[in-house]
Amino acid sequence: MTSPLTLFCSFYPVLAVTFVSLVHSETFCRLQNHFEPAFMAQGDFLLGGIFPLHYNQEMPDLNSTYRPPPVNFDPRAFRWALTMILTVDEINQNKELLPNHTLGYKIFDSCAYPLTGQRAALAVLNGVTEEGHGVCSGASPLLAIIGESGSAQSIVVSRILRPFRIPMISYFSSCACFTDRQKYPTFFRVIPNDDYQVKALAQLLVHFNWTWVGLIRGDHEYGRFAVQEIIQVIRTSQAKVVVVFSAEGEMTPFLRDYMEQNITGIQWVASEAWVTASVFSGSVYYPYLGGTIGFGIKTGYIPGLELWEALYGCAPVSPSDSDLPLCSGDETLLEKHAAYMNTSSPRVAYNVYKAVYAVAHSLHNLFLCQPGLQQYLQEVQFTINGEEVNFDLKGDSIPYYDIINWQRGASGNIEFVPVGLFDGTKAAGQELVIKEDRIVWAGHQMSVCSDSCAPGSRKAVRRGELVCCFDCVPCDSGKISNETDSIECRECPEDFWSNSDRTACIPKEVEFLAYDTVGIVLTVISVVGACLTIAVLVIFFYHRNTPIIRMNNSELSFFILLSLTLCFLCCLVFIGEPTAWSCMLRHTVFSITFSLCISCILGKTLVVLAAFTATRPGNNLMKWLGPKQQRAIIFISTLVQVVICVAWLIDAPPHPFRNMEYERSKIILECSNGSSLAFWCVLGYIGLQAGLCFLLAFLARNLPGNFNEAKVITFSILIFCAVWLAFIPAYISSPGNYADAVESFAILASSFGLLLCLFVPKCYIILLKPEKNTKQHLIGKDKK
Numbered sequence: 001m002t003s004p005l006t007l008f009c010s011f012y013p014v015l016a017v018t019f020v021s022l023v024h025s026e027t028f029c030r031l032q033n034h035f036e037p038a039f040m041a042q043g044d045f046l047l048g049g050i051f052p053l054h055y056n057q058e059m060p061d062l063n064s065t066y067r068p069p070p071v072n073f074d075p076r077a078f079r080w081a082l083t084m085i086l087t088v089d090e091i092n093q094n095k096e097l098l099p100n101h102t103l104g105y106k107i108f109d110s111c112a113y114p115l116t117g118q119r120a121a122l123a124v125l126n127g128v129t130e131e132g133h134g135v136c137s138g139a140s141p142l143l144a145i146i147g148e149s150g151s152a153q154s155i156v157v158s159r160i161l162r163p164f165r166i167p168m169i170s171y172f173s174s175c176a177c178f179t180d181r182q183k184y185p186t187f188f189r190v191i192p193n194d195d196y197q198v199k200a201l202a203q204l205l206v207h208f209n210w211t212w213v214g215l216i217r218g219d220h221e222y223g224r225f226a227v228q229e230i231i232q233v234i235r236t237s238q239a240k241v242v243v244v245f246s247a248e249g250e251m252t253p254f255l256r257d258y259m260e261q262n263i264t265g266i267q268w269v270a271s272e273a274w275v276t277a278s279v280f281s282g283s284v285y286y287p288y289l290g291g292t293i294g295f296g297i298k299t300g301y302i303p304g305l306e307l308w309e310a311l312y313g314c315a316p317v318s319p320s321d322s323d324l325p326l327c328s329g330d331e332t333l334l335e336k337h338a339a340y341m342n343t344s345s346p347r348v349a350y351n352v353y354k355a356v357y358a359v360a361h362s363l364h365n366l367f368l369c370q371p372g373l374q375q376y377l378q379e380v381q382f383t384i385n386g387e388e389v390n391f392d393l394k395g396d397s398i399p400y401y402d403i404i405n406w407q408r409g410a411s412g413n414i415e416f417v418p419v420g421l422f423d424g425t426k427a428a429g430q431e432l433v434i435k436e437d438r439i440v441w442a443g444h445q446m447s448v449c450s451d452s453c454a455p456g457s458r459k460a461v462r463r464g465e466l467v468c469c470f471d472c473v474p475c476d477s478g479k480i481s482n483e484t485d486s487i488e489c490r491e492c493p494e495d496f497w498s499n500s501d502r503t504a505c506i507p508k509e510v511e512f513l514a515y516d517t518v519g520i521v522l523t524v525i526s527v528v529g530a531c532l533t534i535a536v537l538v539i540f541f542y543h544r545n546t547p548i549i550r551m552n553n554s555e556l557s558f559f560i561l562l563s564l565t566l567c568f569l570c571c572l573v574f575i576g577e578p579t580a581w582s583c584m585l586r587h588t589v590f591s592i593t594f595s596l597c598i599s600c601i602l603g604k605t606l607v608v609l610a611a612f613t614a615t616r617p618g619n620n621l622m623k624w625l626g627p628k629q630q631r632a633i634i635f636i637s638t639l640v641q642v643v644i645c646v647a648w649l650i651d652a653p654p655h656p657f658r659n660m661e662y663e664r665s666k667i668i669l670e671c672s673n674g675s676s677l678a679f680w681c682v683l684g685y686i687g688l689q690a691g692l693c694f695l696l697a698f699l700a701r702n703l704p705g706n707f708n709e710a711k712v713i714t715f716s717i718l719i720f721c722a723v724w725l726a727f728i729p730a731y732i733s734s735p736g737n738y739a740d741a742v743e744s745f746a747i748l749a750s751s752f753g754l755l756l757c758l759f760v761p762k763c764y765i766i767l768l769k770p771e772k773n774t775k776q777h778l779i780g781k782d783k784k
Contacts, residue, residue, distance in 0.1 A: 039085055043104025047088065047359060048124035050147030050157065051081045052112035055249025074112075074249070076278050076348070077149065080171065081107050083302065083349040084146055087356040090303075098364050103143075110153050112249040117153035121145070121160045142166060143373060144359045146352060150247050150273075151175035158187045167374045169358060171351035172297075174272065179394040186374060188395040190351045190358065191297060192424065196399035197272060200295050200422040201243065203432045204269070204403075211468040212449035213269070214242035216254075241447035243269040248277035255280070259288050267442040270294030275404045276347050276416050283412035290408060291442030295401035295422060300350030301385050347402075354389050357382065399424025407440045456502035458486045475502040478664055497665045508660075512577050512669040513737040513744075519575045522744050529568035529751055536759045537561040543766050547774055556604045556630065560758065563597035567751045574744045583654040583671035588645040590747060591682040592638065597754065598689040598720075599637035601713060603630045605696045608710050641685055648678035668737060687724065693717050716757030723750040 038053055055072050088103045108120035124145060145161065145168040148154040154173035161168055162185065170178075170189040174197060178187050205213060244251065251274050264287055274280070275294035346353070362376040369376075381390040391397060403420035420434035453459050453472035458481055460473045475481055475489035480498045492498055492505035499506050513519055537558065544554050570589045573582055607630065648654075652674035659668040673679040697713040727746035734742045765772050 038109050039081060039105065039107040041085070041088070041104045043088075043092070043102040045101065045103055045143045045363065047084075047103055047105045047356065048121075048142055048145035048147070049081060049084045049105055049107035050110050050117060050120045050124070050145060050153070051077045051084075051107060052149050052153075052247075052249065053077050053081065053109040055112040055247070055252065072249070072252070074279065076248070076276075079346070079349050080149075080352050083346070083352045084356055086302070087353050091356065091360045097360055098367075101363075101367075103360065110148055110150075112150060112153070112247060114150075114152045114156045117148050117150075118156045118160065120147075121157040125160075125164070125166075143363060144168060144377070146171065146355050146359075148173060149348075151177070154178070154187070155184075158184050161186055165374060167359075167377050169355040169377075171355050172273070172348050179396065181394060184395070188358070188377060188391050190354045190389070190397045191272070191348075192399035192401065193394075193396045196422070196424045197295055197401065199424075200401055200432065201269065201271075203422075204293075204295075204434075205241075205243075207432065207434060209452065210241045210447045212239045212241075212447050214239045215245070216242060217245040239447055239449075240265065241267045241269060243271075244274070245271045246274060248274040248279055251277075252279070255285070255288070259285075264288060265443045267447065268292040268294075270404075272297055272401065281414040281416075283408075283414070286406075286408055286412070286414055289414065290406055291440050292406040293419070293439065294404055296404040296416070296418075297347040297351060298400045298402055299347050299418075300353070300387065302346050302350060302353050354384060354387075357384055358389060358391075403434060405439050452484050453481075453486065455480075455482050455484060455486070457481060458489050480505055494660070495667065508665065508667045510667045510669055511737055513575050513740040514577070515575060518737075518741055522571060522575060522741065522748070525748050526568050526571040526744075529748060529755070530565050533561055533565045533568060533751075533755055536755070536763060537565070539763055539766060540759075546766065548762055548765055553604050553607055553630075555627065556600050556607070556634075557759075559600040559634065560597055560604070560754075563593050563600060564751055564755055566593040567597060567747060571744045571747050574740045578656040578669050578671045580655060583656055584649055586671060587654060587673070587679060587682060588649065590743075591645055591686065592641055594686050594747075594750075595641035595689060596634070596638045598686060598693060599634045601717070601754070601758075602637065602689060602693040602696070603633050605693050605710065605713050606630075606633070608713075609696055609699065637689060641682065644678065644681055644685060648675055648682070651675060652678065670737065670739065683724070683728075687721070690717055690721055690724075694721065712757050712761060716754050719753035719757060720750045723753060 038051075039049075052074055055074050084105060084107065088105050091097055092102045106124055108123055110117035110120050124142060144166060145157065147168060148157050148170060149172040151173040154168070154170050154175075155177070158168055158178075165186060167186045167188060170187070170191065172191055173189055174191050174194040176194045176198075178184050178189065179193060179195075205211070246254075266288075268289060268291075270292050272295050275292070275296045280289060358377065358380055361382045362373055362380045365376045365380065366373055378391060378393075378395075381388070383389070389397065399422075401422040402418045403422065404416045405419045406414045407417045409415040417438065417440075419436075419438045420432070422431050423433075424431055449466065449469040450471070453470070457472040457474050459470040461467055461470045475498065478498055479489035479491050480502050481489045482503050489502070495508055496505035497508045498504070513522075515523065540549055540554065540557055540561065543549055549557065566589070570586075570593055573586045573589060576582065654671045654674045657670055657672035659670055660666075662668060694714060694717040697710045697717060699710075723746055727742065730742045731739055731746075
């Protein structure tokens with residue numbers, strides 16, 4: 001059978017030059033350097049182990065002579081390696097798992113670097129020395145490789161193992177790229193896929209509303225210059241939360257420079273690669289890393305995980321399964337050993353533990369059936385310490401993380417305290433559980449480019465900037481946002497309007513000419529006007545037999561006073577909430593009463609004019625203006641207005657109308673005219689009557705007599721016309737209740753004008769100057 005190295009030379013001739021040398025035409029391979037394992041044990045079947053026992057930022061040379069320097073030793077990776085040794089020994093002692101078979105191991109140091117990891121993989125495949133492998137022949141007893149920690153190293157190792165169909169189980173490589181079974185058909189892992197970690201981190205950022213964060217990832221190509229540039233950005237940026245995807249070996253030089261710059265107050269969010277790194281647990285790191293939060297691999301329990309014997313060369317208790325002597329009790333506890341001894345909450349070590357058991361159970365199942373270890377590794381399913389272990393079709397395991405918070409311990413060192421969990425098997429939205437009251441923060445719980453927009457405003461993205469940088473713009477009137485950071489404001493329904501805070505839609509304020517200040521004033525004026533008119537009517541009725549009343553047509557005066565009383569009272573119909581009946585009564589009652597009043601004044605004007613012209617010889621006009629004719633004139637003149645109003649009510653009657661156009665924040669209840677033509681016809685007819693009356697009174701202004709009523713009629717109609725001419729533009733420009741108020745004031749003003757001009761002079765003579773209430777005085781023939 002062709003050896004693994006021979007196959008590797010065939011498939012990868014260029015890369016193999018790094019590790020082997022073909023001497024002339026000889027057919028054997030020669031090792032250029034001895035790359036000895038850190039730990040090794042013989043067994044029927046061999047497990048390879050690759051761990052980053054050192055972390056180093058130096059580029060290994062390409063002549064295969066690189067050796068890791070004796071510095072930057074990683075005690076955490078050392079625990080992982082010893083966990084593999086302990087697990088293999090535990091399986092070998094198990095009489096039910098792999099009976100009559102033993103496992104061995106070869107564990108190599110990758111120095112947390114892909115090129116060194118590649119050498120480790122080839123060393124596991126080929127053996128330690130050249131002895132017995134001169135012609136690269138023979139099959140290797142290697143079952144699988146437990147490794148690697150970093151995804152970059154695992155990519156290289158997996159590609160090397162792929163041609164030989166040797167499976168590898170990673171305990172710490174979480175890159176989502178490994179789900180591609182075409183590229184990595186033999187890759188398995190007992191750590192969750194990074195897709196889940198990214199999802200968990202995103203939910204964490206959303207949970208704490210961190211929308212403006214920095215992101216650092218490991219990248220060998222940038223080097224030290226990039227580190228300095230990143231630190232300068234952190235110092236000047238508004239972002240106070242920094243997410244770091246990096247291994248602890250890459251973080252070490254970065255943190256060294258970061259601490260030299262004395263930057264504090266940054267809330268670090270750590271990936272699972274370094275969130276439980278014991279190398280950063282010293283008290284010197286707390287001022288800079290205290291409060292760090294991140295997702296750690298699920299902790300587990302490993303029975304018998306005790307590193308005392310490996311560190312001090314003696315057994316702490318008796319009896320002991322080891323061959324080491326019992327410790328004397330005088331051993332000196334070194335502070336540097338603290339990181340090695342921390343086995344209380346194994347996380348990555350627990351993954352190593354599960355990975356070794358996965359290989360053992362697969363091999364055990366293989367012995368019970370037909371060959372094909374990878375197939376059984378794909379289908380393996382077992383329970384260890386109450387936890388189910390299996391792999392899906394992509395080689396991934398069950399996604400589960402602990403949320404870790406870095407807090408100061410009693411000794412001043414950093415302790416990794418669980419404050420929640422992420423369970424990827426839960427339903428969407430229920431995976432993340434956080435105990436916020438247990439979290440210790442670095443000083444900044446908010447990290448945003450722009451503060452959240454409160455309800456009542458919306459986000460407006462700044463031109464040319466990232467989407468998380470925005471301005472808060474208050475919602476326009478009539479629109480609301482009742483959520484924080486709303487993208488747009490929602491328009492209120494038609495009958496609703498936004499409140500002052502723009503956070504809720506409230507019913508629009510309904511306005512009409514109510515009994516408030518204006519309504520009460522109009523009501524009082526209307527009642528006072530009606531009372532004054534009735535008082536004048538009483539005075540006239542009481543003094544109806546006096547000359548001043550008899551000479552000025554008392555019957556028409558009573559009609560005028562009655563119609564003026566109705567004019568004053570019709571103003572009350574304009575006050576209050578509009579209804580169908582009130583809208584129809586408003587203009588019809590107003591127009592008919594005013595038409596009646598003007599018709600009476602017109603009849604009186606005609607009588608005055610006819611009375612004074614009848615004194616001329618041959619003039620018989622008075623016989624055509626007797627009481628019956630006067631009543632007929634009044635009736636016909638008023639009837640025309642009644643006909644117009646009836647036609648208006650039949651064709652397009654006035655009705656209540658909700659005006660939302662003039663002021664959108666309010667509903668103005670008003671009476672729609674129904675027919676604007678009919679409305680202006682009504683006013684036009686009253687204007688026609690008033691104009692005719694004014695013309696006749698003006699013609700009779702110079703007639704003889706001390707009390708020529710034509711003069712007062714002329715003046716009263718002049719006031720009447722002036723009021724209504726001023727009313728027209730004011731009415732057109734005033735909406736809703738204001739239009740009603742304007743019309744009410746016009747009615748009252750014109751009514752008072754008629755009352756005062758027509759009747760106050762007569763009342764003055766009747767009440768204060770009774771000596772002038774004689775026929776001789778009124779016709780101008782009294783003795784002076």
